[in-house]
Amino acid sequence: xxPCLEKILLNEDEIVARCKELGQQLTEEYKxxxxxPLLVALLKGSVPFLAELIKHIDLDIQFDFMDVSSYEGxxxxxxxxxxxxxxxxxxxxxxxxxxxxxxxxRTLKTVKTMLKNKGAKTVRVVTLLDKPDRRVxxxxxxxxxxxxxxxxxxxxxxDFNQKYRNFPFVGVLKEECYK
Ligand code: XMP
Ligand code: MG
Numbered sequence: 001x002x003p004c005l006e007k008i009l010l011n012e013d014e015i016v017a018r019c020k021e022l023g024q025q026l027t028e029e030y031k032x033x034x035x036x037p038l039l040v041a042l043l044k045g046s047v048p049f050l051a052e053l054i055k056h057i058d059l060d061i062q063f064d065f066m067d068v069s070s071y072e073g074x075x076x077x078x079x080x081x082x083x084x085x086x087x088x089x090x091x092x093x094x095x096x097x098x099x100x101x102x103x104x105x106r107t108l109k110t111v112k113t114m115l116k117n118k119g120a121k122t123v124r125v126v127t128l129l130d131k132p133d134r135r136v137x138x139x140x141x142x143x144x145x146x147x148x149x150x151x152x153x154x155x156x157x158x159d160f161n162q163k164y165r166n167f168p169f170v171g172v173l174k175e176e177c178y179k
Contacts, residue, residue: 002167004160004177010146010170015128015156016052018145022126023056025143026096036061037096037124042111043067043084044165045100048157049128049145053098063098064088070107080110091119099127100157102144105137112139128156129170146170152178 001008030037036059041050043065050063067084095115102108108125115123126143133150148170154160155167160178
């Protein structure tokens with residue numbers, strides 16, 4: 001195991017199995033929709049989750065990316081800024097926002113509002129991880145992979161200073177490695 005890891009919280013098999021369940025659930029939810037949803041993934045953390053999830057969605061979906069930022073190290077700082085906007089219009093589309101983790105909820109709330117203001121028909125959220133204890137804004141994901149305790153996690157897209165995103169599992173970082 002990597003020397004900066006305290007423990008593994010979710011192993012690869014568990015994550016893949018849950019992505020399969022979520023993919024099947026989303027297929028059911030959207031299959032009678034007029035149009036398949038546009039998946040909007042938030043860079044960079046949601047990329048491994050998006051890649052696994054879409055294998056299990058049996059619909060003609062499309063996806064696009066946005067990059068917003070509010071995070072430096074392990075503490076949230078202030079408002080989010082748009083680093084990369086969507087390539088396509090969201091007007092009258094059913095949007096499924098794909099997140100790696102919902103923490104304070106600020107990112108989600110802001111991006112959701114932004115997409116609605118741009119004319120999206122509906123905006124729902126699927127997140128791999130949820131840390132409910134950390135919430136400061138009143139918002140919930142519509143579909144959640146796993147609820148986790150208030151610990152700083154890395155892997156499966158989640159990073160510490162841009163590292164460890166490539167771990168195929170979600171692990172807890174040792175405090176001495178980020179303090
Ligand atoms: P908010 O607070 O806006 O933050 O819900 C969501 C974003 O915060 C990052 N985040 C983490 N990243 N390990 C990480 O690697 C964590 O434990 C963690 N908690 C929050 C993440 O980028 C997410 O999109
Ligand atoms: Mg993120």
